[in-house]
Amino acid sequence: xxxxxxxxxxxxxxxxxxxxxxxxxxxxxxxxxxxxxxxxxxxxxxxxxxxxxxxxxxxxxxxxxxxxxxxxxxxxxxxxxxxxxxxxxxxxxxxxxxxxxxxxxxxxxxxxxxxxxxxxxxxxxxxxxxxxxxxxxxxxxxxxxxxxxxxxxxxxxxxxxxxxxxxxxxxxxxxxxxxxxxxxxxxxxxxxxxxxxxxxxxxxxxxxxxxxxxxxxxxxxxxxxxxxxxxxxxxxxxxxxxxxxxxxxxxxxxxxxxxxxxxxxxxxxxxxxxxxxxxxxxxxxxxxxxxxxxxxxxxxxxxxxxxxx
Amino acid sequence: xxxxxxxxxxxxxxxxxxxxxxxxxxxxxxxxxxxxxxxxxxxxxxxxxxxxxxxxxxxxxxxxxxxxxxxxxxxxxxxxxxxxxxxxxxxxxxxxxxxxxxxxxxxxxxxxxxxxxxxxxxxxxxxxxxxxxxxxxxxxxxxxxxxxxxxxxxxxxxxxxxxxxxxxxxxxxxxxxxxxxxxxxxxxxxxxxxxxxxxxxxxxxxxxxxxxxxxxxxxxxxxxxxxxxxxxxxxxxxxxxxxxxxxxxxxxxxxxxxxxxxxxxxxxxxxxxxxxxxxxxxxxxxxxxxxxxxxxxxxxxxxxxxxxxxxxxxxxxxxxxxxxxxxxxxxxxxxxxxxxxxxxxxxxxxxxxxxxxxxxxxxxxxxxxxxxxxxxxxxxxxxxxxxxxxxxxxxxxxxxxxxxxxxxxxxxxxxxxxxxxxxxxxxxxxxxxxxxxxxxxxxxxxxxxxxxxxxxxxxxxxxxxxxxxxxxxxxxxxxxxxxxxxxxxxxxxxxxxxxxxxxxxx
Numbered sequence: 050x051x052x053x054x055x056x057x058x059x060x061x062x063x064x065x066x067x068x069x070x071x072x073x074x075x076x077x078x079x080x081x082x083x084x085x086x087x088x089x090x091x092x093x094x095x096x097x098x099x100x101x102x103x104x105x106x107x108x109x110x111x112x113x114x115x116x117x118x119x120x121x122x123x124x125x126x127x128x129x130x131x132x133x134x135x136x137x138x139x140x141x142x143x144x145x146x147x148x149x150x151x152x153x154x155x156x157x158x159x160x161x162x163x164x165x166x167x168x169x170x171x172x173x174x175x176x177x178x179x180x181x182x183x184x185x186x187x188x189x190x191x192x193x194x195x196x197x198x199x200x201x202x203x204x205x206x207x208x209x210x211x212x213x214x215x216x217x218x219x220x221x222x223x224x225x226x227x228x229x230x231x232x233x234x235x236x237x238x239x240x241x242x243x244x245x246x247x248x249x250x251x252x253x254x255x256x257x258x259x260x261x262x263x264x265x266x267x268x269x270x271x272x273x274x275x276x277x278x279x280x281x282x283x284x285x286x287x288x289x290x291x292x293x294x295x296x297x298x299x300x301x302x303x304x305x306x307x308x309x310x311x312x313x314x315x316x317x318x319x320x321x322x323x324x325x326x327x328x329x330x331x332x333x334x335x336x337x338x339x340x341x342x343x344x345x346x347x348x349x350x351x352x353x354x355x356x357x358x
Numbered sequence: 359x360x361x362x363x364x365x366x367x368x369x370x371x372x373x374x375x376x377x378x379x380x381x382x383x384x385x386x387x388x389x390x391x392x393x394x395x396x397x398x399x400x401x402x403x404x405x406x407x408x409x410x411x412x413x414x415x416x417x418x419x420x421x422x423x424x425x426x427x428x429x430x431x432x433x434x435x436x437x438x439x440x441x442x443x444x445x446x447x448x449x450x451x452x453x454x455x456x457x458x459x460x461x462x463x464x465x466x467x468x469x470x471x472x473x474x475x476x477x478x479x480x481x482x483x484x485x486x487x488x489x490x491x492x493x494x495x496x497x498x499x500x501x502x503x504x505x506x507x508x509x510x511x512x513x514x515x516x517x518x519x520x521x522x523x524x525x526x527x528x529x530x531x532x533x534x535x536x537x538x539x540x541x542x543x544x545x546x547x548x549x550x551x552x553x554x555x556x557x558x559x560x561x562x563x564x565x566x567x568x569x570x571x572x573x574x575x576x577x578x579x580x581x582x583x584x585x586x587x588x589x590x591x592x593x594x595x596x597x598x599x600x601x602x603x604x605x606x607x608x609x610x611x612x613x614x615x616x617x618x619x620x621x622x623x624x625x626x627x628x629x630x631x632x633x634x635x636x637x638x639x640x641x642x643x644x645x646x647x648x649x650x651x652x653x654x655x656x657x658x659x660x661x662x663x664x665x666x667x668x669x670x671x672x673x674x675x676x677x678x679x680x681x682x683x684x685x686x687x688x689x690x691x692x693x694x695x696x697x698x699x700x701x702x703x704x705x706x707x708x709x710x711x712x713x714x715x716x717x718x719x720x721x722x723x724x725x726x727x728x729x730x731x732x733x734x735x736x737x738x739x740x741x742x743x744x745x746x747x748x749x750x751x752x753x754x755x756x757x758x759x760x761x762x763x764x765x766x767x768x769x770x771x772x773x774x775x776x777x778x779x780x781x782x783x784x785x786x787x788x789x790x791x792x793x794x795x796x797x798x799x800x801x802x803x804x805x806x807x808x809x810x811x812x813x814x815x816x817x818x819x820x821x822x823x824x825x826x827x828x829x830x831x832x833x834x835x836x837x838x839x840x841x842x843x844x845x846x847x848x849x850x851x852x853x854x855x856x857x858x859x860x861x862x863x864x
Contacts, residue, residue, distance in 0.1 A: 210472050211472050212475065215458055215461065215462065215472075216462065218451075218454075219462050222452065222453060222454070223449070223450070223451045223452065225449055226450055226451050226459075226462070227462065229433055229463075230462040230463035231433070231434040231437070231465075232462065346452065
C-alpha cells in the first residue's frame with residue numbers, strides 16, 4: 050500500500066516536464082511550424098535554470114523565469130532559420146537539438162555548474178486533500194505542479210476563446226487566408242515560437258532545478274522527443290496532451306518503485322520502456338485513427354506570399 | 359442609378375518576366391451597375407482586377423476610386439477603400455466556422471469579449487445574408503459547406519469588411535447552372551438596390567447578356583471595347599472577344615488520314631461531387647490533328663489527364679486500337695507504343711525541375727535500355743543525344759547540359775519537353791495547351807513540330823483553349839462544352855460558328 054502511495058506521489062514529478070514541453074510544442078505547431086527541437090530547448094532551460102540559481106544564490110522563482118527567457122532567446126535562432134531563411138523545418142529542428150546539446154554541455158563544464166546541488170522549492174501541502182489515504186501524496190507537491198493545470202487552462206482559453214488564438218490557429222491552418230485577412234503571419238509564428246519555447250524551457254528547468262536539483266550534461270535524456278510524440282498522440286489538443294503526460298509520468302514513476310520493491314529488471318530494459326510505449330502509442334494512433342483533420346493544415350510549410358509563377 | 363464613377367483604372371500596364379500581361383488597359387465601373395469584364399483566358403482580366411484589389415502594383419497607369427486618385431499598398435489598403443475581391447480559389451480556413459472565418463478579417467470593437475464578438479459577427483452574417491436573399495448557418499464549419507455556400511461566405515466576408523465595390527473573379531466557373539443564376543441575381547440586387555458596384559470577371563457570354571449592365575471586353579492585355587450588352591448581339595460580342603484578325607491559313611495534311619488510332623467513348627467523371635466529364639466521344643485517326651476547342655474549365659484538363667495516364671477518376675473507354683484500354687497500359691508500355699504526352703503544366707507534370715537538362719531528356723528513354731542497363735548509365739551517350747536534340751529543337755538559354763531544367767524559361771522548357779517526346783517517332787501525341795506562355799517564335803516552332811509529326815503518320819490530339827491555335831493546326835475540330843464534345847467541324851471551318859458553339863451551349 051505504501052508503495053502505491055509513494056508511486057502516486059511521484060507521478061507529478063515525472064509528468065510535469067512532459068506536460069509543459071508538450072504544451073509548448075502545441076503552441077508552436079498550432080501556428081504551423083513543425084518543432085522538433087524540444088529536447089534542445091529543454092536542455093537550455095535546465096542548464097540556465099541551474100546557472101541562474103547558482104549565480105544569484107537563491108531565488109528559485111527567478112531561476113525558472115531565467116530558464117524560460119533563455120529558451121525563448123535560443124528559439125529565435127530556430128525562428129530565423131525556418132521563418133526568414135525558410136530552411137526545412139525538420140532539419141532546422143534537428144540542428145537546434147544538436148547545437149543545444151553541445152552548447153549546454155560546454156557551458157555547464159566551463160562555468161563549473163555540473164553536479165552542484167541547488168535548493169529547489171519546498172513542497173506545499175493542500176490540506177485537507179493531503180490527508181487522503183493513498184492519494185494524499187498527490188497533494189504534497191512543489192508549486193509548479195499546481196501551476197501546470199492552470200497554465201494549461203490559460204493556454205486553452207487563449208487558443209479557443211480569444212481573437213488572438215483564432216488568428217494564431219488561422220496562421221497554422223491556412224496562412225494565405227490569414228494573410229489576406231491582414232494578419233502578419235511571420236510575426237505570429239515568431240511569437241508562437243518564443244512563447245512555446247519559454248514553456249519548453251520551463252519544462253527543462255523543472256527537471257534540473259526542482260526534480261534532480263542539479264545539472265548534469267544531457268540530463269533531459271530523451272524526454273523532449275517523447276514530448277514530440279506526445280503532441281502527435283494528443284492530436285494537438287492540450288487536454289489530451291496533459292492526459293498523455295500523466296500516462297507517461299505513471300510509467301516513468303514506476304521504475305524507481307520497482308527497483309525499491311526488489312523486482313530485478315535489466316537496467317536497459319527499464320530505460321527502454323518509455324520509448325517502447327511511445328512507439329506503441331504511435332503505431333496505435335496510426336492504425337486507429339485514419340483522419341488527419343486535427344493536424345494543423347499548414348504544419349511544416351514555410352509561408353511565402355503568393356507570387357505569380 | 360447614379361452615373362458617378364466608382365472605380366476607374368486608367369492606362370494600366372503590367373508585365374511578368376518580360377511578358378506583357380496588360381498594356382495600357384483602361385476600365386471604368388459606375389455605382390449601381392453590374393459591370394462585366396469579358397475576355398478569353400490570358401486576356402489579362404484577372405491581372406487587371408488584381409491591380410484593382412491591391413495585390414499587384416501597376417507599372418504605369420493610375421487608379422481612381424470615387425474620382426479620387428489612390429495608390430494601394432496591399433489588399434488591406436484596398437479593403438479600407440471599400441474594394442473587396444472574391445478570388446477564384448477561396449481563401450478560407452477550412453476547419454473554422456463561417457463566423458470565425460469572417461471575424462478573422464474584421465477589426466471591430468476591441469472592447470467586447472471574444473464570445474460577444476463572435477455572436478455579433480454571427481448576427482451580422484444573418485442579417486446581411488437575409489438582405490442578399492439567402493440563409494447560412496454562421497456556426498457551420500466551412501469544410502462542410504458546398505462550393506456555392508463557401509463562395510457566399512467569401513462574399514459575406516468582403517461585404518462585412520465594408521466593401522462597396524465587389525469584384526468577383528470567374529464566380530460561376532465552379533457552380534451549377536441553378537447556383538450560378540442564384541448568385542448572379544443576388545449580386546445584381548446588391549448593385550441595383552443598394553447602389554454598390556459589382557465587377558463580374560467572366561468569359562461566359564450568357565452571364566454577360568443576362569446580368570450585366572455594362573461590359574468591357576479585353577483581348578491580349580488591352581481593353582478593346584466598353585458597351586452595353588443590350589446594344590449588341592452575342593455574335594458581335596464573340597467577335598470582339600476572340601478578335602477577327604485573319605488567322606494564318608491551316609496547312610492541310612500532306613496525305614489523307616489513316617485508320618482509327620484512338621477511340622474514346624462515353625468518358626465520364628466518376629466523382630459524384632464534380633461530374634466534370636459527361637460522356638466524351640471522339641475518334642482519332644492516324645495522320646490527322648484533332649483539335650478540341652472550348653472555353654476553359656469545361657473538362658479539357660480532366661480529359662487530358664485521363665488520356666495522359668494521370669489518376670483521373672473516369673468511367674467509359676479509351677481504346678487504343680489493337681492494344682486495349684489506355685488505362686491498362688503501364689507507363690513503360692505507353693512509351694514503347696510511342697505515346698507522347700505534352701501536358702499544359704510543363705514544370706509540374708513534364709519536367710523534374712531540380713534535375714539537369716540532360717537527365718530530363720534521358721528520362722524518356724531510360725527504360726528502353728538506350729542509355730545502358732540498370733546498373734550503369736551511359737553518360738556520354740546521354741550528353742551527345744541531349745546536345746543534338748537541344749540544337750535541333752532550338753532550346754535557347756542552355757548554358758550547360760548540367761544546368762537545372764528549372765532555370766529554363768517557359769518556352770524553352772516546353773521545347774525541351776517536345777524534344778524529348780518527339781525524339782523517337784511518336785505514334786500518338788496528346789498535347790494540352792502547348793503554346794501557353796510562349797512567344798510567337800516558339801509557338802510557331804511548336805506548331806511546326808506537331809504538323810511534321812502528323813505528316814509522319816502520327817495521330818495528334820490537340821486540346822487548347824486558344825481558338826487561334828486550334829484553327830491553325832487542326833484538321834478536324836471538336837467543340838467541348840460542359841464535359842462533352844458538342845459539335846465537330848471539318849476544315850475549312852467557320853470561326854464564328856465555332857465561337858458560337860463554344861459559348862452558346864454553356
